Amino acid sequence: MKKRVLAGIRATGRLHLGNYLGAVKGMLQLQDDPQYETLYMVADAHTITTPFDVNELRKNRREVIIDYLAAGLDPDKSIIFQQSQVSEHFELAYYFSSVTTIARMQHLPTFKDKVKQYPHHTTMALLNYPVLMAADILVYKAGLVPAGLDQEPHLEVSREVARKMNQQYGMDFPEPVRLTTKGDYIPSLTGEGKMSKSVQGSYINLTDSVETIRKKIRSIPTATTAGGEMNPGVKSLFTFAELFIPNNVEQYKKEFSNGTLQFVTVKDAVAGAIYKQLEPLQLKRQQIEKDQAYVDKVIKEGAEKARTIASQTLKEVKEKMGLS
Ligand code: TYM
Numbered sequence: 001m002k003k004r005v006l007a008g009i010r011a012t013g014r015l016h017l018g019n020y021l022g023a024v025k026g027m028l029q030l031q032d033d034p035q036y037e038t039l040y041m042v043a044d045a046h047t048i049t050t051p052f053d054v055n056e057l058r059k060n061r062r063e064v065i066i067d068y069l070a071a072g073l074d075p076d077k078s079i080i081f082q083q084s085q086v087s088e089h090f091e092l093a094y095y096f097s098s099v100t101t102i103a104r105m106q107h108l109p110t111f112k113d114k115v116k117q118y119p120h121h122t123t124m125a126l127l128n129y130p131v132l133m134a135a136d137i138l139v140y141k142a143g144l145v146p147a148g149l150d151q152e153p154h155l156e157v158s159r160e161v162a163r164k165m166n167q168q169y170g171m172d173f174p175e176p177v178r179l180t181t182k183g184d185y186i187p188s189l190t191g192e193g194k195m196s197k198s199v200q201g202s203y204i205n206l207t208d209s210v211e212t213i214r215k216k217i218r219s220i221p222t223a224t225t226a227g228g229e230m231n232p233g234v235k236s237l238f239t240f241a242e243l244f245i246p247n248n249v250e251q252y253k254k255e256f257s258n259g260t261l262q263f264v265t266v267k268d269a270v271a272g273a274i275y276k277q278l279e280p281l282q283l284k285r286q287q288i289e290k291d292q293a294y295v296d297k298v299i300k301e302g303a304e305k306a307r308t309i310a311s312q313t314l315k316e317v318k319e320k321m322g323l324s
Helices: 017-031 054-071 088-097 102-106 109-117 129-138 149-169 210-218 232-244 246-257 263-289 292-320
Strands: 003-010 036-043 078-082 144-146 177-179
Touching: 003 017, 003 129, 017 036, 017 054, 017 144, 017 177, 036 054, 036 129, 036 292, 054 078, 054 263, 054 292, 078 292, 088 129, 088 292, 102 109, 102 149, 109 129, 109 149, 129 149, 144 149, 149 177, 149 292, 210 263, 232 246, 232 263, 246 263, 263 292
Parallel strands: 003 036, 003 144, 036 078, 144 177
Antiparallel strands: none
């Protein structure tokens, strides 16, 4: 039997470069590996764990699917679907919540961050976020998850849930691990923290034009002169250089050390290389946008295929837990 892979991205907007390098590139790599059966979803139900706008959610959910298709996810190779259309995820999350303590959830760094960000919106859904994520993965008995470094605490919870379900109820859940990649921590363009949709000025969208990308990369706060300790902005710029123009990095580092580096030269080279990678995706996106019926078909068929697998796991869990 093929090993299963599951990944997801919340419906908070169009995909940014962090999502692409941290998650989508790994998703593409595994889709083409015959050892794996790949399931890729838009995590629309996770989007309602923080304040949201109904119309935006509806729109963004579709944008993520279109971005997936533009990036090369292929419905003939992967099951592409919307999380909310496979209700088994939510039922399994409820069963999983019975083996998860409130204290464990309250101590997660991701939970604490969101509480700080939205102090008046500390909901049960937010507390339950990692439990739903465990259900997303384990409802397919997936053992491998292409995701960024920031998802590691959530995957740890998934492993704990799998262990408990196996010990207490004799299930055979795998303990899911993250597919690690070079791009699993993409820094913010502000030089502080990671690239994130919720931080203005921190990200590059996959649909940004070459001018926008150039402007955004130029805005990385580097120093006026090269040399000495690298500040956070310079470090970020070099991270992008390593990912997009690896052959030039050694030379640029030398120039940085001897004080001759022109930051704008590096910035424009990085921006050009990023656009070069994104241009084919943007062209493909334009084609897909014209065929909304195709997008509908992908979403509908994806949900059907996902449900077939998910319902088998649910049946088994209910039997083992004495609920059927
Ligand atoms: P989300 O929507 O925050 O991010 C989606 C994916 O993009 C990765 N990512 C990054 N990777 C590298 N550098 C960055 N700056 C960066 N920003 C985002 C994230 O690590 C993630 O892989 N909880 C998930 C959604 C989810 C999920 C799942 C993922 C729900 N259920 C099951 C995997 C499996 C999330 O919030 O992703």
